[in-house]
Amino acid sequence: AQTVTQSQPEMSVQEAETVTLSCTYDTSESDYYLFWYKQPPSRQMILVIRQEAYKQQNATENRFSVNFQKAAKSFSLKISDSQLGDAAMYFCVSMEYGNKLVFGAGTILRVKS
């Protein structure tokens, strides 16, 4: 079974600075998808970024980018130019074949003004 580990229960960042959220995962599959989802206080789950394992290039979406290290089974999220609206719980999520999602425990990100 897949497992996803987020070792940082909470992180803080100053507005306009950069922060990196860590994630490691375990899977026996050679191909799979990885995601970062954001959950603000409204509880809504919002997709931040997606990475397919066979693609070597790291995914980027505006201020959000990932560092995907397949051999190390590591999938960190970098947020550049942090904004107050980035404050949320962030979940690292994996998906093997089929659409079942496996979530990490989450990292609460606080943004200081």
Next chain:
Amino acid sequence: NAGVTQTPKFQVLKTGQSMTLQCAQDMNHEYMSWYRQDPGMGLRLIHYSVGAGITDQGEVPNGYNVSRSTTEDFPLRLLSAAPSQTSVYFCASSLNIWGTEAFFGQGTRLTVV
């Protein structure tokens, strides 16, 4: 564009009572699923469905029943509520294509006393 709609948003039940959490999507998605979110544990899969008439168990199915009579609706039933079922419940839907984005409802906060 409603997306995924869950009702109710909040519910308090007494131990032993039954209830149904409703989930409806208007995106013609084949794949629908239910997750529960508990502190420190991320989201865990309860049940899922790949289309009308087809359901299967996820990681934590005990105490919950589902059915899928239409593409749009995927209700979750608690037959005899227990305090251990106090949680936030999320319904999600997606195309039945591997790797596609999952869209989530806004969640139901359920308290069993």
